[in-house]
Every structure is written in structure tokens, then in C-alpha cells.
Amino acid sequence: MIENFRLRVFRAVAHHLNFSRAAEELLLTQPAVTQQIKALEDEFGVSLFDRSGGRISLTPGGVALLPFAEQIKILGDDAIAAVSAAAGNNTGELLLGASQTIGQYLLPNFIAGFLRAYPRVRVHARSGNTDQVLESLLRREIQMALVEGPEQRKDIHIEPFMEDHLILVVPAAHEWADAEIDLEQLRSQPVLFREFGSGLRRVVEQALMAAGLKPRELNVPMELDTNEGLLNAVEAGLGVTFISRWAARYPLALGTLKVARIRGLQLSRRFSMAYVAGPEPAGNIGAFRAFLRNAALESAPRPRRRAQAKAPRR
Structure with a gap:
């Protein structure tokens, strides 16, 4: 080797x-x-x-x-992958990192689809919050990070590939369940947040400030470091929280949580792939990048075709 x-x-x-x-x-x-x-x-x-x-x-x-030593390993893996890819036979390792929402709810399907096309590639994945995963990328412990759209940086190339919608979830018996509320009403309820360094928290706080509500004006009794912890805390009646629709889909389907809509506030973020700034990715990283682009296109909603009007009978 x-x-x-x-x-x-x-x-x-x-x-x-x-x-x-x-x-x-x-x-x-x-x-x-x-x-x-x-x-x-x-x-x-x-x-x-x-x-x-x-x-x-x-x-x-x-x-x-x-x-x-870490960089030499990655460079060697990249060389093997690039030579194999040039011969049309991808092999070697692919080291991925993902923030929690992507890692828990999207990455397994991404990896499964990628391995169907490249069965000889060995994929290793780790997860953490956005800041942790990006630090692993800069330390060359992983080759690509999938995170919740951080701001552009000179040392890392950020490339969005999918949009994610965020929702406000409340206990099933809550007065806001399936209701529409004003932004100011958030002041009256305990709001649970992810920890600092979380991409989810960053996006929510920026959206609230843009709408005129400062995060420090909220009652934040608790911070948790996992999406599952947030959901379980809301189900237990400890407060309400903003979270990805991907993360809440099963509690919503079971009816243990409900959605509350906030007038005039639409929350969304972009899922992005990140890799160290430099030449365009090749080998297994390039193949996975191309796969993610196609997967995002296939999962994007498509406009319905309008029914063609029938010609009148003569």
C-alpha cells in the first residue's frame, strides 16, 4: 500500500x-x-x-x-481511489462526517444508494454537531462533511445540495397544536434549544433575529445535544422546540407531537457538502459528490403536470 x-x-x-x-x-x-x-x-x-x-x-x-500521519493516510487513500476511478473501478475508503440531522435521518440512505453503484468502496462515517464535524474535516480525519449550511469560509469549500424545512413542534395536547400563532407568543413558553455549535440552533436564532425577536428574550430552560433529546423533552411537556421535519416525521405520524405555525416566519436551511479548499474532488469523494447532487435532484419536489383540456366533441 x-x-x-x-x-x-x-x-x-x-x-x-x-x-x-x-x-x-x-x-x-x-x-x-x-x-x-x-x-x-x-x-x-x-x-x-x-x-x-x-x-x-x-x-x-x-x-x-x-x-x-493523518494527512498521509488520506492522501494515500485519495491516490488509490483516483487511480481506481480512472480505470472505472472505484475502490478504497471514503471517510465521511455528518451533523446529527443528516447523520441520523439521511446519511444511511445516501450511503446505501452510493454503495449500490460503487460496491467496492468502504465507507466510514462519524457524526457530531456542525462545528465538530468541520473541525474533523480540517484535521483531515474525514474527507467530506455533510452539514447544515454554514457560512462560506476560505479554508473549506461549501456546496449546498438539499433544502431542509424547520418546524415548531409542541406536545399533542398543547394549546398551539395545529394552530397559527404570532411570533411574540414565543415569549410566553419555554423554548428548548440544541447546544451552541449546532447548525440547527444557529439557523433558528438568525431567523428569529431577522424577524425582530432576540434569542435572549426567550425563556430557554434547557439545552440538549441531540435531536432525539429535544423531541423527548417536548413529548414530556418540558417546552416547545424548532427542529427539522426529517427528525420529527415519526412523532408527527404517531400523533405524539403537533406542529404550530408562526405567522410570517418561514424557516429553512440548506444541507451542504463541505470539503477542504483546493482542487475539485476526485476519486471516491468526487463520485460521492456527484451521487449527492443526483440524489438531491431526484428527491426535489416536481411540479405537477397540468391536465390537458379535452378537445370539445364536434
């Missing part, structure tokens, strides 16, 4: 900070792992791990090496 094997062993030990677990991951013996690390340390002329005090930690040299 393109990646240096000693760097692969180094990455495994650095991630686990445990030689035994690294050996299990690599299907090696612990002495073999120790030997590879010793050879790498001799090559650099510095210690990469501090083994004192019964614990393993990275030395300053190890900390400096780790991001380069």
Missing part, C-alpha cells in the same frame, strides 16, 4: 494510547507494534510516546507528527 506501515502503526497507537489495543486493531502482536514504533523513533531521532507513570501519552514530537 502507499502509506508507510510504520506510520499506520503510529496512528493506531496514537489514537488508542494503548499498545495492546493498537495491536488488536492491526492484527499484530504487541511486541511487533513496539518494534515498529521503536524503528520509527530511531528514524526521527526522537521519542514519540511517553511511557512513564504507567500511562502512554504523545510527546511533543508525537503531537507534531500525528496530523501529518
Whole structure:
């Protein structure tokens, strides 16, 4: 393989900070792992791990090496994928990250559809809030991030691919259930939010401020770090919340939650794919990018055809 094997062993030990677990991951013996690390340390002329005090930690040299070892792995994977794609035979790995709404409700279907077209690609996915996923992208831990439309940045290329509609959900027996309310009425109810760093929270706060309601004027008794936590809290009667229609579709179908409409307020956001700024994605990233574009087009609502008027009988 393109990646240096000693760097692969180094990455495994650095991630686990445990030689035994690294050996299990690599299907090696612990002495073999120790030997590879010793050879790498001799090559650099510095210690990469501090083994004192019964614990393993990275030395300053190890900390400096780790991001380069991560980049070398991704670069090697990209090279393999690009060569395979040029031959019409995509293979290798695809490392994805997704914010929670996309990761829970959309990404599994995206991956399944992609693998039907590229069955030899191995997909690895992780999730977090938007800020966390973008940080993983910049650290080169993933190759592409699917997030809730952050603002344009110089270090990351942001490309929208799908629109998401946000709704206000309330308990089924709430006075606002299936009703239309004024924006000012939000002041009278506890409003639950996702944590800071969440793309959902950012979009909702910006929309409320644009409509003339400052988030600090709301009663926010609780913040939760998952969509499921928000939905469960609303079902328990702890407040109301804004959330993606994708996330609320099952509680709405079961009737445990209801929608409240706010006059004059339409909330939507864009789901975007993000990748490190630079050349246009190729290989598996390019293939997944093209797949997402097509998937978005296929899922977009299409205008109904007007029924053609029948010609009058003569």
C-alpha cells in the first residue's frame, strides 16, 4: 500500500494510547507494534510516546507528527481511489462526517444508494454537531462533511445540495397544536434549544433575529445535544422546540407531537457538502459528490403536470 506501515502503526497507537489495543486493531502482536514504533523513533531521532507513570501519552514530537500521519493516510487513500476511478473501478475508503440531522435521518440512505453503484468502496462515517464535524474535516480525519449550511469560509469549500424545512413542534395536547400563532407568543413558553455549535440552533436564532425577536428574550430552560433529546423533552411537556421535519416525521405520524405555525416566519436551511479548499474532488469523494447532487435532484419536489383540456366533441 502507499502509506508507510510504520506510520499506520503510529496512528493506531496514537489514537488508542494503548499498545495492546493498537495491536488488536492491526492484527499484530504487541511486541511487533513496539518494534515498529521503536524503528520509527530511531528514524526521527526522537521519542514519540511517553511511557512513564504507567500511562502512554504523545510527546511533543508525537503531537507534531500525528496530523501529518493523518494527512498521509488520506492522501494515500485519495491516490488509490483516483487511480481506481480512472480505470472505472472505484475502490478504497471514503471517510465521511455528518451533523446529527443528516447523520441520523439521511446519511444511511445516501450511503446505501452510493454503495449500490460503487460496491467496492468502504465507507466510514462519524457524526457530531456542525462545528465538530468541520473541525474533523480540517484535521483531515474525514474527507467530506455533510452539514447544515454554514457560512462560506476560505479554508473549506461549501456546496449546498438539499433544502431542509424547520418546524415548531409542541406536545399533542398543547394549546398551539395545529394552530397559527404570532411570533411574540414565543415569549410566553419555554423554548428548548440544541447546544451552541449546532447548525440547527444557529439557523433558528438568525431567523428569529431577522424577524425582530432576540434569542435572549426567550425563556430557554434547557439545552440538549441531540435531536432525539429535544423531541423527548417536548413529548414530556418540558417546552416547545424548532427542529427539522426529517427528525420529527415519526412523532408527527404517531400523533405524539403537533406542529404550530408562526405567522410570517418561514424557516429553512440548506444541507451542504463541505470539503477542504483546493482542487475539485476526485476519486471516491468526487463520485460521492456527484451521487449527492443526483440524489438531491431526484428527491426535489416536481411540479405537477397540468391536465390537458379535452378537445370539445364536434
